[in-house]
Amino acid sequence: MIVTAAVTTAPEKRPDTHELSANASSTALASPFEPVVETPSDQLDLWPSYIIPKEAIDAEIERLVSGPRSAEGWRRSLIRHPRSDGAGRGLAPGIRVTLEVLLPGESTPLVRHNSTQVVFCIQGGGRVIIDARSRRFGQYDVWVTPSMATYRHTNDSDTVQARLVYSNAALLEKLNVHYVDTYPAEKPVSDNEAGTLEAVSTPFEQLFQVAEDDMELWLMSYERLVNPPVQESVSLMWPWRLVKPELDKLHALGPSYKGRRLYLLYNPSTGRTNGTTYNFFATMTIRPAGIADRPHRHTAAAINYFFRGSGHSVVGGKVYQWKAGDLMLSAPGWEVHNHVSHDDDVYELTVQDSPLHLAMDSLLWQEDMKRDPILIGSHHGWNTNRDVVS
Numbered sequence: 001m002i003v004t005a006a007v008t009t010a011p012e013k014r015p016d017t018h019e020l021s022a023n024a025s026s027t028a029l030a031s032p033f034e035p036v037v038e039t040p041s042d043q044l045d046l047w048p049s050y051i052i053p054k055e056a057i058d059a060e061i062e063r064l065v066s067g068p069r070s071a072e073g074w075r076r077s078l079i080r081h082p083r084s085d086g087a088g089r090g091l092a093p094g095i096r097v098t099l100e101v102l103l104p105g106e107s108t109p110l111v112r113h114n115s116t117q118v119v120f121c122i123q124g125g126g127r128v129i130i131d132a133r134s135r136r137f138g139q140y141d142v143w144v145t146p147s148m149a150t151y152r153h154t155n156d157s158d159t160v161q162a163r164l165v166y167s168n169a170a171l172l173e174k175l176n177v178h179y180v181d182t183y184p185a186e187k188p189v190s191d192n193e194a195g196t197l198e199a200v201s202t203p204f205e206q207l208f209q210v211a212e213d214d215m216e217l218w219l220m221s222y223e224r225l226v227n228p229p230v231q232e233s234v235s236l237m238w239p240w241r242l243v244k245p246e247l248d249k250l251h252a253l254g255p256s257y258k259g260r261r262l263y264l265l266y267n268p269s270t271g272r273t274n275g276t277t278y279n280f281f282a283t284m285t286i287r288p289a290g291i292a293d294r295p296h297r298h299t300a301a302a303i304n305y306f307f308r309g310s311g312h313s314v315v316g317g318k319v320y321q322w323k324a325g326d327l328m329l330s331a332p333g334w335e336v337h338n339h340v341s342h343d344d345d346v347y348e349l350t351v352q353d354s355p356l357h358l359a360m361d362s363l364l365w366q367e368d369m370k371r372d373p374i375l376i377g378s379h380h381g382w383n384t385n386r387d388v389v390s
């Protein structure tokens with residue numbers, strides 16, 4: 001059964017440590033110190049896998065389009081894992097997923113925030129306007145909403161539009177720094193044009209090395225610290241009509257192929273962290289009928305939306321059946337899992353918070369459960385047999 005809650009931009013007020021300390025001091029001497037407790041990796045309290053079936057998603061779409069819009073002008077629901085509570089609710093601890101719909105002729109309010117989004121159209125189509133640039137989208141297209149970009153969605157079609165929106169708002173709310181501007185200017189605010197390093201006149205170097213013995217250490221000025229080289233975060237869109245033909249070619253890899261038949265919707269701005277946004281990668285996968293992954297695990301959490309075929313997954317030793325139209329927390333971070341396609345080819349979108357972990361140097365990946373985990377990005381990864389089978 002789907003579990004939903006109205007999407008709010010301000011998480012509920014929770015007592016902070018100062019309030020707790022003040023309360024405690026009325027009965028006992030408060031201390032900021034306590035024992036350090038580290039949970040062994042084999043005793044982590046992982047969230048179980050969780051499926052929101054197509055029927056529940058369809059019913060929620062119907063409920064959203066049948067009632068009035070929210071006071072702010074939205075038709076949307078947050079999809080919450082039963083274990084998610086308090087600030088930063090989501091389908092995984094760091095991934096918020098919302099279901100958003102529009103009736104024909106409707107538009108969302110204009111908004112911007114410092115969270116980034118992967119948006120996936122699961123039904124209908126329309127237009128998205130990001131920083132005043134308008135683009136048309138249809139079913140199974142994927143696009144990115146960059147941080148602090150102003151955007152709105154419009155349904156200029158004659159059918160209901162439904163989108164799944166994957167956001168790092170859950171993480172930012174846990175950090176208590178999710179900035180949401182509900183009345184932004186229509187046009188993007190221009191950069192601070194005076195703030196270029198070249199414009200700063202100073203006898204001091206901005207970035208240089210000092211050396212002692214065999215150590216060479218970098219030092220950076222305050223001016224460079226607060227004004228690093230700008231790398232524009234652009235809004236990219238991957239139309240399904242362009243991705244599907246490339247994906248279908250991976251059929252030729254055959255049943256002996258040991259890798260994953262997928263393409264990452266790669267955003268070059270994310271560089272070596274291999275992301276679609278700075279936080280998530282989104283991959284489109286084809287699973288030919290009767291293909292089974294081998295059991296593996298990674299610290300990144302993965303959420304799958306299946307839109308063709310059916311199959312099952314084994315996650316933490318438990319079997320989960322799924323079919324086209326189901327949304328699934330398919331890989332809670334560090335839980336052992338594998339997926340199996342049944343009688344038809346499967347298409348799926350996977351959103352996974354790997355780029356965040358890669359940037360944090362915490363992306364442990366155990367592809368072979370008989371071997372030690374690899375720290376992706378800092379250790380060498382592994383090869384597949386693609387050169388043999390292709």
Ligand SMILES: [Fe+2]
Pocket residue numbers: 296297298302331337
């Ligand atoms: Fe996985």
